Amino acid sequence: MKTEEGVFARKTWDKSVRALTLVVTVMILIPLFDIIYIVVVNSLPGINLDMFTHLTVTDGILNGIVGSLFLVALSSVIAVFLGLFSGVYLSEFGGRYASVVRFFADVLTGVPSIVVGYFGYIVFVLYLGWGFSALAAAIALTIIMLPYITRTTEFALRKVPAEIKEGSYALGASKATTVSKISLRYAAPGIITGILIGVSISLGETAPLIYTAYFYNYLPNLALIHSPVGYLTWIIWAFINEPLVLAHQQAFVSSLVLMIFVLCLGLGARFLVARWWKS
Amino acid sequence: MRKQRAPEGRGDRAFRLATAIIAASLPVFMIAILVFIFQYSLPAIKFNGLGFFTGTIWNLGNLNSVSTITKNGVQGLPGADFGVLTLLAGTVLSSTIALVIAIPTSIAIALFTSEEAPRSVREPLVALVDLLAGIPSVIYGLWGIIVLVPLMQATVAPGLASIFGFIPFFGGRTSGYGLLTSGIVLALMVTPIISSTVRESFAKTPTDLKEGALALGCTKWEMERRIVLPFSMTTIAGASMLGLGRALGETMAVLMVGGGAQNGLPTNIYSPISTMATAIVTLLDSAFTDPTNLALYSLAEVALVLFLVTLAANMAARIFVSGGITKAFVSRGEA
Amino acid sequence: MVEVLIGEPKEREKTIVATQPSALSESKVRLDRLSVYYGSKKFVQDVSLNFMNNKVTAVMGPSGCGKTTVLKTINRMIDLVPGARTEGSVYIDGVDVLSTSFDVTLLRRNVGMVFQKPNPFPASIYDNVAFGPRIHGTKDKKMLDKIVEESLKGAGLYNEVKDSLGKQASALSGGQQQRLCIARAIAVKPEVLLLDEPTSALDPSGSLKVEQLITELKETYTLVLVTHNLQQAARVADYTAFLYEGRLIEYGETGQVFENPQEELTERYITGKFG
Numbered sequence: 001m002k003t004e005e006g007v008f009a010r011k012t013w014d015k016s017v018r019a020l021t022l023v024v025t026v027m028i029l030i031p032l033f034d035i036i037y038i039v040v041v042n043s044l045p046g047i048n049l050d051m052f053t054h055l056t057v058t059d060g061i062l063n064g065i066v067g068s069l070f071l072v073a074l075s076s077v078i079a080v081f082l083g084l085f086s087g088v089y090l091s092e093f094g095g096r097y098a099s100v101v102r103f104f105a106d107v108l109t110g111v112p113s114i115v116v117g118y119f120g121y122i123v124f125v126l127y128l129g130w131g132f133s134a135l136a137a138a139i140a141l142t143i144i145m146l147p148y149i150t151r152t153t154e155f156a157l158r159k160v161p162a163e164i165k166e167g168s169y170a171l172g173a174s175k176a177t178t179v180s181k182i183s184l185r186y187a188a189p190g191i192i193t194g195i196l197i198g199v200s201i202s203l204g205e206t207a208p209l210i211y212t213a214y215f216y217n218y219l220p221n222l223a224l225i226h227s228p229v230g231y232l233t234w235i236i237w238a239f240i241n242e243p244l245v246l247a248h249q250q251a252f253v254s255s256l257v258l259m260i261f262v263l264c265l266g267l268g269a270r271f272l273v274a275r276w277w278k279s
Numbered sequence: 280m281r282k283q284r285a286p287e288g289r290g291d292r293a294f295r296l297a298t299a300i301i302a303a304s305l306p307v308f309m310i311a312i313l314v315f316i317f318q319y320s321l322p323a324i325k326f327n328g329l330g331f332f333t334g335t336i337w338n339l340g341n342l343n344s345v346s347t348i349t350k351n352g353v354q355g356l357p358g359a360d361f362g363v364l365t366l367l368a369g370t371v372l373s374s375t376i377a378l379v380i381a382i383p384t385s386i387a388i389a390l391f392t393s394e395e396a397p398r399s400v401r402e403p404l405v406a407l408v409d410l411l412a413g414i415p416s417v418i419y420g421l422w423g424i425i426v427l428v429p430l431m432q433a434t435v436a437p438g439l440a441s442i443f444g445f446i447p448f449f450g451g452r453t454s455g456y457g458l459l460t461s462g463i464v465l466a467l468m469v470t471p472i473i474s475s476t477v478r479e480s481f482a483k484t485p486t487d488l489k490e491g492a493l494a495l496g497c498t499k500w501e502m503e504r505r506i507v508l509p510f511s512m513t514t515i516a517g518a519s520m521l522g523l524g525r526a527l528g529e530t531m532a533v534l535m536v537g538g539g540a541q542n543g544l545p546t547n548i549y550s551p552i553s554t555m556a557t558a559i560v561t562l563l564d565s566a567f568t569d570p571t572n573l574a575l576y577s578l579a580e581v582a583l584v585l586f587l588v589t590l591a592a593n594m595a596a597r598i599f600v601s602g603g604i605t606k607a608f609v610s611r612g613e614a
Numbered sequence: 615m616v617e618v619l620i621g622e623p624k625e626r627e628k629t630i631v632a633t634q635p636s637a638l639s640e641s642k643v644r645l646d647r648l649s650v651y652y653g654s655k656k657f658v659q660d661v662s663l664n665f666m667n668n669k670v671t672a673v674m675g676p677s678g679c680g681k682t683t684v685l686k687t688i689n690r691m692i693d694l695v696p697g698a699r700t701e702g703s704v705y706i707d708g709v710d711v712l713s714t715s716f717d718v719t720l721l722r723r724n725v726g727m728v729f730q731k732p733n734p735f736p737a738s739i740y741d742n743v744a745f746g747p748r749i750h751g752t753k754d755k756k757m758l759d760k761i762v763e764e765s766l767k768g769a770g771l772y773n774e775v776k777d778s779l780g781k782q783a784s785a786l787s788g789g790q791q792q793r794l795c796i797a798r799a800i801a802v803k804p805e806v807l808l809l810d811e812p813t814s815a816l817d818p819s820g821s822l823k824v825e826q827l828i829t830e831l832k833e834t835y836t837l838v839l840v841t842h843n844l845q846q847a848a849r850v851a852d853y854t855a856f857l858y859e860g861r862l863i864e865y866g867e868t869g870q871v872f873e874n875p876q877e878e879l880t881e882r883y884i885t886g887k888f889g
Contacts, residue, residue, distance in 0.1 A: 039421075086298070108305060119311075119315055
């Protein structure tokens with residue numbers, strides 16, 4: 001059997017580099033756990049009934065929670081309606097127009113959220129005169145969510161096996177019926193996953209809301225315009241810079257609530273995907 | 280793109296029309312953003328001219344003045360001088376630092392999760408890394424303030440100074456807020472995006488090529504370096520562009536740890552910075568005080584520049600990454 | 615289903631040993647009671663077999679009989695299969711290469727492999743052949759040029775590509791690609807060559823060239839040829855081993871095995887009754 005010089009060096013390189021990849025992977029996970037740790041640890045002192053039942057003016061975060069949910073719900077209604085049908089169009093029909101729409105979806109994903117916010121400010125708050133309002137914020141969030149929901153709906157529908165659709169067409173069903181009764185049902189987990197991701201993203205947004213919803217220390221009244229809304233991410237951003245201990249607690253508890261929401265949505269999405277692949 | 284071979288009856292045509300109209304919302308929104316921001320910034324473009332890109336100062340002018348000056352038909356306060364260079368520098372430098380850290384890190388993570396880790400551990404590991412992508416940017420900012428900033432001041436800065444201090448860029452004292460801190464936080468936010476895209480590409484490396492290299496006596500790393508990495512070169516480039524696009528537009532985290540600088544270029548790695556994105560937030564309140572609204576128009580001009588720069592990065596990414604960039608973001612939700 | 619009367623295990627073993635050449639010193643590669651498990655399933659069962667120096671030994675049998683698995687143990691490519699486990703020994707020049715302390719990198723330099731489907735790297739012809747030598751430390755351009763030329767000549771490909779060494783390997787025909795893979799394998803000057811159904815993805819003229827090459831190569835190398843093509847084995851192999859369901863059924867000189875098979879199972883396989 002031959003021997004070879006330099007093999008030891010090659011093997012040492014091999015072991016070292018591969019060990020390095022392990023080290024780097026572990027290192028990237030340290031901040032992840034650290035973030036979770038500091039949020040949990042620093043919010044513990046602030047977790048009490050008052051925090052969740054009072055408003056920000058009275059040492060609570062209730063208006064933040066309600067406001068966030070309100071804005072996300074409002075924008076989801078619009079974004080899901082637009083995104084779902086857009087995704088249906090992209091998956092069922094081809095041609096130049098569809099490619100154009102797809103292109104714009106990709107471009108839209110890349111627009112910085114602050115730019116969307118400034119756009120919302122110029123057009124809805126100033127030009128249309130709505131002032132800081134839930135509707136302006138909801139449209140801004142819709143713009144951010146829309147490309148995701150559109151594309152995930154498209155991908156999910158594309159995965160529907162052709163045989164199933166053809167079975168429906170062969171029975172004389174129209175495209176609309178096939179899509180609504182067959183394809184959507186089949187693709188539902190994938191579509192819902194996309195929606196959950198979109199919701200998760202919009203829950204965590206701040207920049208587009210700063211100048212569309214501004215902030216409000218009280219529960220949102222249901223007027224869609226002329227009335228600002230408070231939300232969790234503002235609390236985190238603004239209150240951490242206040243010198244008061246209680247303000248910090250409000251910021252941390254808001255972070256905790258936010259991360260729990262995001263975690264649940266993410267787990268929900270993964271669970272759905274796992275179920276989808278099984279079917 | 281072949282059309283579906285389905286019968287097109289009257290109902291189908293109506294269906295197609297209805298969904299097509301709804302799908303128009305995407306280009307409509309996109310073009311609306313472009314048009315309105317451009318239109319709103321037009322006065323500022325006229326007033327500021329090319330000096331916008333060379334000026335480092337953001338000066339609303341004499342707020343107490345009763346009269347206004349006019350340039351190119353646009354009114355502004357006397358002494359008004361809007362320059363975006365400081366912001367551009369902050370944006371570009373922080374994103375560059377972020378990429379310098381994130382790209383090798385992402386490649387290492389992608390290699391580990393696609394080639395090295397035991398199979399049973401891969402899925403959970405990938406899920407964990409993707410979790411980093413799901414954390415809202417304000418919370419990154421929060422962590423930055425509470426953990427990273429003190430760390431930078433107490434440990435990292437003195438450490439770096441002792442090794443690299445002879446280079447002026449690395450020397451200096453710091454409050455902990457600044458360029459490097461921003462770069463690190465951005466790197467954390469951008470790494471999951473790059474690594475998941477690259478990992479998917481690594482996983483697609485044809486097995487027979489890998490086996491061929493190993494059968495010739497390559498060590499595993501040699502095989503990874505000579506077969507797996509070259510195979511995914513374009514994807515790595517594209518994913519990096521994606522990460523760049525994301526870093527350029529990031530607002531809250533950099534706002535919270537960047538320190539804030541409107542009127543001076545960063546001089547070293549610890550200098551406080553503002554980016555175009557953070558400036559739109561911080562300068563808006565003061566912009567309200569300008570009766571000519573020129574400050575507001577100029578902020579729109581900043582938004583326009585930011586948008587165009589981000590667009591360039593994302594278009595570059597689109598060339599390199601197959602499936603389009605939305606897919607890259609979306610794939611973190613799919614198994 | 616095939617009904618076969620296989621004698622008592624002890625008798626069978628005696629039979630197999632009897633047909634092997636007794637001069638063990640001539641066997642380059644020796645499998646000793648080799649077993650391979652995929653998970654809990656014993657896929658290859660107690661195979662003992664010699665591969666003689668500078669000869670071509672064909673390993674044949676129906677799909678799933680374990681012939682490729684056995685091949686993969688010789689250069690330890692079996693290590694890459696998750697859940698695979700080996701028992702027994704593979705001796706090359708008297709050294710057990712399956713022992714964990716044995717250097718796999720060196721082993722694979724010494725035992726080359728050609729795969730069923732040609733797998734040239736996405737690079738030029740030159741870079742494909744030079745890949746192995748470069749990995750193992752050869753940097754000098756003149757040396758590499760010489761090795762590339764020799765290897766391409768050894769694979770019978772030189773005259774066809776000598777003016778276009780910079781051309782992409784993917785531009786070659788299937789048969790040429792496979793000969794390129796052979797050149798690539800011999801560029802590191804192995805002593806043993808493992809060929810896993812090397813012509814099954816090629817057209818007749820490509821196959822013919824590869825078979826001619828095999829006959830030339832045995833002067834320099836020891837070849838193990840896994841094939842399901844009986845005529846091919848009959849044409850090029852000096853010795854033939856027949857595997858069935860992970861067991862070695864028969865082994866001997868090719869002429870013997872084909873004209874006068876000792877086992878009924880072998881006879882049924884050769885006459886096409888199954889497989």
